[in-house]
Amino acid sequence: MAPLSGALRLLYEGKSKRIYAAGPGEALMVFKDEVTAFNGRYRDEAPGKGAYSAALTSRMFELLESYGIKTHYICYAGGNAVKIRLADVIPLEVIVRNYVYGSMKKRLPLLKEMDKLEPPVVELHYKDDRLGDPLLHPRDPVAAGILAEDELNAIEDLALRVNNALSSFWRDRGLTLVDFKIEVARDNSGFMVVDEITGDTMRLIDPEGRHYDKEVYRRTRSTELLLQSYVRLLEAAGNPSRRC
Numbered sequence: 001m002a003p004l005s006g007a008l009r010l011l012y013e014g015k016s017k018r019i020y021a022a023g024p025g026e027a028l029m030v031f032k033d034e035v036t037a038f039n040g041r042y043r044d045e046a047p048g049k050g051a052y053s054a055a056l057t058s059r060m061f062e063l064l065e066s067y068g069i070k071t072h073y074i075c076y077a078g079g080n081a082v083k084i085r086l087a088d089v090i091p092l093e094v095i096v097r098n099y100v101y102g103s104m105k106k107r108l109p110l111l112k113e114m115d116k117l118e119p120p121v122v123e124l125h126y127k128d129d130r131l132g133d134p135l136l137h138p139r140d141p142v143a144a145g146i147l148a149e150d151e152l153n154a155i156e157d158l159a160l161r162v163n164n165a166l167s168s169f170w171r172d173r174g175l176t177l178v179d180f181k182i183e184v185a186r187d188n189s190g191f192m193v194v195d196e197i198t199g200d201t202m203r204l205i206d207p208e209g210r211h212y213d214k215e216v217y218r219r220t221r222s223t224e225l226l227l228q229s230y231v232r233l234l235e236a237a238g239n240p241s242r243r244c
């Protein structure tokens with residue numbers, strides 16, 4: 001793909017990517033090389049990270065589509081860019097947990113790190129960086145008019161289907177999916193999965209407990225070690241096949 005020129009209209013800029021308008025109803029999601037942790041307190045350039053994230057996200061969306069799960073993915077545009085359909089994103093972060101880790105252990109010390117959660121736990125968080133994406137009571141999104149009554153079950157069902165697809169994909173490659181976050185949008189036929197699926201948004205560990213996710217950077221602050229893990233993830237996953 002030709003380098004992005006200034007002619008593309010920036011629609012949105014977040015911590016890890018920019019979204020540019022790219023024709024009617026379509027956009028380019030362009031991943032940054034930046035890595036941040038602890039709410040932006042640590043920040044580093046990790047050259048190549050954007051391309052690994054774009055390729056892995058594309059591969060993960062192709063996997064979900066092979067399971068009949070709708071996503072906003074159109075094709076992998078090469079380098080750090082993914083072509084997507086523009087969609088009406090719901091301001092929720094949906095987290096699925098197969099094992100206890102991170103903020104769940106902090107809020108509920110009755111649980112120990114890596115206790116198995118059977119069935120998996122699905123959490124809804126309100127997407128607002130200033131508030132630190134607070135965990136919601138399950139009925140909050142209905143009360144706030146973000147979700148209709150029947151959509152509460154539909155979103156949980158979707159999250160668990162995504163969990164089945166991702167867990168079995170990574171299990172086949174020797175890694176355990178501890179937890180992950182997805183974002184969801186609506187179109188006229190229901191929900192679809194949007195945003196990214198990368199080592200920044202899922203925790204993956206090998207049988208020795210080694211991480212292949214952002215935890216590597218959180219613990220070591222080393223961009224080299226993080227990039228090594230992300231290269232391994234992409235090698236294990238394989239490249240996306242739908243190119244544009």
Ligand code: TYD
Nearest residue numbers: 095101102103104179180181200201202203
């Ligand atoms: P969680 O344990 O809630 O938070 P933290 O990573 O700060 O300990 O994270 C659960 C999963 O969700 C983990 O795989 C990382 C992912 N996640 C995001 O992608 N974005 C976020 O803003 C948060 C809070 C989590």
